[in-house]
Amino acid sequence: MLFQCNVNYRKKNNCAHRILVTDLDTIIKGELSRHISGLAKLKLLLDKEIEQQNERIRGAKQRLNMAEDTLRRLELELQTAYESYVKGLTDKETYLMQKESYEVMISGIKEKIEAQKEAIFLLENQKPSDNIGLKFLEGNSEVVEITDELLDALLGRIVVYADKTIELRWKFSNRSN
Numbered sequence: 001m002l003f004q005c006n007v008n009y010r011k012k013n014n015c016a017h018r019i020l021v022t023d024l025d026t027i028i029k030g031e032l033s034r035h036i037s038g039l040a041k042l043k044l045l046l047d048k049e050i051e052q053q054n055e056r057i058r059g060a061k062q063r064l065n066m067a068e069d070t071l072r073r074l075e076l077e078l079q080t081a082y083e084s085y086v087k088g089l090t091d092k093e094t095y096l097m098q099k100e101s102y103e104v105m106i107s108g109i110k111e112k113i114e115a116q117k118e119a120i121f122l123l124e125n126q127k128p129s130d131n132i133g134l135k136f137l138e139g140n141s142e143v144v145e146i147t148d149e150l151l152d153a154l155l156g157r158i159v160v161y162a163d164k165t166i167e168l169r170w171k172f173s174n175r176s177n
Helices: 006-010 021-086 092-125 148-154
Strands: 002-004 018-020 155-160 166-170
Touching: 021 092, 021 166
Parallel strands: none
Antiparallel strands: 002 018, 155 166
16 A cells, blocks of 8 residues: 555646555654654653652651741740749749740741741642653553554644655644654
8 A cells, every 4th residue: 555645646646756554654653653752751851850849848848847846846935934934933024035035936937837838838739841641651662553543643644745755744743754
């Protein structure tokens, strides 16, 4: 079976703008393999980006835990300062200075905790590069057989020129090969 030049075929002219299906099959397999290889490399980059994103989230959560621990310690120290005042171990003026100091630190750490929670929320909802369409790469990235379904899904048009060069127009990109 031959693929013929679309223009001359419609005009019913006999021309040399044609190519054997077996040659076309080899060409398409090569081009698909090249594209899939590129997508496989892209998937590795996306996996690395996702791992880096997860590492940033883990670091942000650790900082949040440290800030929450600091808040608990400050609140405990404020409670201890109050108990010292109540027992008469600390005078009123010293206690009020301590209380004001602790309340400023507690307020600041609470703001930092809220900011860290917001940062974690943003990190968790931030999507690394869109990897839709790469699921088929898992396991096998070599084109073994070209089925009609695969061609229908990926190939938009095949153009055969007079010098027997072939242009493959893919549905999944704006580029031709």
